Amino acid sequence: MVPILAPEQSATHDVTNQAPALAPYDASDDAALVEGLRREDAAWAEEDVRRLGRLAGGEEAQSWGEQANRFTPELRTHDRFGNRVDEVDFHPSWHRLTDVAVAEGLAAAPWADERPGAHVARTAKGLVWGHTEVGHGCPTSMTYAAVPALRRQPELAAVYEPLLVSRVYDPGLRVPSGKRGLLAGMGMTEKQGGSDVRTNTTTASPTAEPGVYTLRGHKWFTSAPMCDVFLVLAQAPGGLSCFLVPRILPDGTRNTFRIQRLKDKLGNRSNASSEPEFDNTVAWLVGPEGQGVKTIIEMVNCTRLDCVMTTATLMRKTLVEAGHHTRHRAAFGALLVDQPLMRNVLADLALESEAATTLTLRLAGAADRAVRGDAQEQAFRRIATAVGKYWVTKRGPAFTAEALECLGGNGYVEESGMPRHYREAPLLSIWEGSGNVNALDVLRALGRAPDTADALFAELSPARGADAHLDAAVVRLKDTLSDPALAERGARRLVELMALTLQGALLVRHAPAAVADAFCATRLGGDWGNAFGTLPASANLDSILGRALPGSASLG
Incomplete structure (x- = not known):
């Protein structure tokens, strides 16, 4: 005979304050x-x-x-x-x-x-x-x-x-x-x-x-x-x-x-x-x-682009999961997404995700025009793909860890999918050359093909005068590249500066002011802590999140 639970016992199994499954959703709502x-x-x-x-x-x-x-x-x-x-x-x-x-x-x-x-x-x-x-x-x-x-x-x-x-x-x-x-x-x-x-x-x-x-x-x-x-x-x-x-x-x-x-x-x-x-x-x-290495070098350019693309995908996917969870989970009397500190974390993640996506598509555009014979784009692709591969894939593990944390203990459980995304992230910085390999490849490109530096600065030029932090970063980059003491031991610092300056310039040119201003103030201006969620008071969190979270963006 099956025992019948008393009402007070069955009530303990009621599920409340849990976010529903995200699916179905639109992954292109970005x-x-x-x-x-x-x-x-x-x-x-x-x-x-x-x-x-x-x-x-x-x-x-x-x-x-x-x-x-x-x-x-x-x-x-x-x-x-x-x-x-x-x-x-x-x-x-x-x-x-x-x-x-x-x-x-x-x-x-x-x-x-x-x-x-x-x-x-x-x-x-x-x-x-x-x-x-x-x-x-x-x-x-x-x-x-x-x-x-x-x-x-x-x-x-x-x-x-x-x-x-x-x-x-x-x-x-x-x-x-x-x-x-x-x-x-x-x-x-x-x-x-x-x-x-x-x-x-x-x-x-x-x-x-x-x-x-x-x-x-x-x-x-x-x-x-x-x-x-x-x-x-x-x-x-x-x-x-x-x-x-x-x-x-x-x-x-x-x-x-x-x-x-x-x-x-x-x-x-x-x-x-x-x-x-x-x-x-x-x-x-x-x-x-x-000529085996020379034969496969074009292959490497393609797979490195896909490493950047896949990291940007993981960033976006985990941001969407974090945003969905915080829109449905309440704590301390309010939905998580409405709490100022959580909004700061989500907005900071959103900046990183948009910068990665924007750079990914710019690299894809350079690849497309390079294979059609555009010499300027070939030079830009040569250096920018290695720069993007180094930096974006380095940001992936920290990003996915922070997004996972937005779900708290629920995010640590395999059923949420977040541990799987977190385990994927380190692969992209290893595959097709670890960080050191890509940083050294940037130095090699600068030494063997000076037109690559010219192409990079040509890409930064249209953003000149739009943001003081960005302008100062471009000056630092030029000074660094002109330093005769530039050596292998400083390659990571150089490539990081290249990547952030390039991302900042792309956002200044193509993203809303709220996104570009906050990115440049933090990543280039130093008004930032050592973890996500440390955006300054000047950052327009509402505008950043309104653009970033699915269902809020106005795509036209």
Whole structure:
């Protein structure tokens, strides 16, 4: 017999003062995003971005993201008969997320789109679709980045590019030419060198067939091992070179790609990261022998942009979650969102998020115009992408931690989703070069290509005279760059100043005065504490939050 609870007992289970689920919501309800999309030549994509934003914020897509991380990839080295297969099984939600991403052009589709702003449209879609989860963005990012590298070997590009730019997700290991669409991965780093790829020990031996080699060695971090093809660095007779490695060879046999294990990572758990070993693995040379780094440099520019984009996405997603929670949770006699100190925290986060989104879309605009031959934009992209990669990704972990704290104990619980976002944030500052690697890359660009500094100051120039803090920062930056004692040990300080000055200039030119003034006063003027939520009394919190929180922004 089932016992009947007394009324006073059942009443203890009433749920009050808890925020409802955020979904469904519109991930594209972001003024900075839509304005940047229009400004950077991609207004034609706005309807699609908005549609994708509504899909991303829907209950079904949000559940896909949660499930893809709860049910993580599983490695199968052998089939039931003992044959080596080296396959990774993913939860169906991973495939649904990737299917949408590829169909929406988040892989290599922009390279086949001649419309100005095609690369901006892709970035804007990434900024909204990433609200689901970011792990599945790894293979689409690598596929996007593979095309410009592959074009250095036109005969290979002719075979593979039409399938890489496809909007069809066709999973499973089969002969590439027989599939409707391909995904590309990359295998660059090795256990003894990491970012120092020139220490790679994997060897590439020429065969009797021109352009075809066999590889022997290992890789330390090769994500998305179920991709169809990989760009790999190996030591050829002429030096470090780039190679195309298909999982399945043209004759239908499996190329040697022995997956030793999957990484047990802090975050990014929906995405499989593997340690493959090559042994007589067939590969095709991409670009000249000895120019492997030069061949992949364009690839790096693309993936670094995606690191900035993904961090900006995590910032926006966690800000939206924090804003939603504080609008529904009351404490000490008032809703959290109405309490002055919480409003200060949220507004400070909103400034950081808008600065990251605005810079992301400006970098995407530079990438779009650079691939169309604009030399000024090529120079700006060269330095600004490294600057943005360094700074925005550095801000990600602190930002997501503060947003999580807005939910209190609820934010520390896995069901809220916030711990997952927090664990993702550090990856973006590590992938495609840690902070030191990117800071040193900025110094390298300044030394080898002086036009990069000219391009940066040309970008700052239109904001001159609009804000005294910004003007003073530009002077400091010029003085720093002209100092003959500029050295490696000060690279981080220099790149931070570059990033904040660039973000300040973009906001002064394109954001409302309340946003630009508060950003410049705090980040450039020093009227700021050591934590989020320390905006000065002069900051117009109501205007900042009215623009930032979904449902409040006026997008036109």
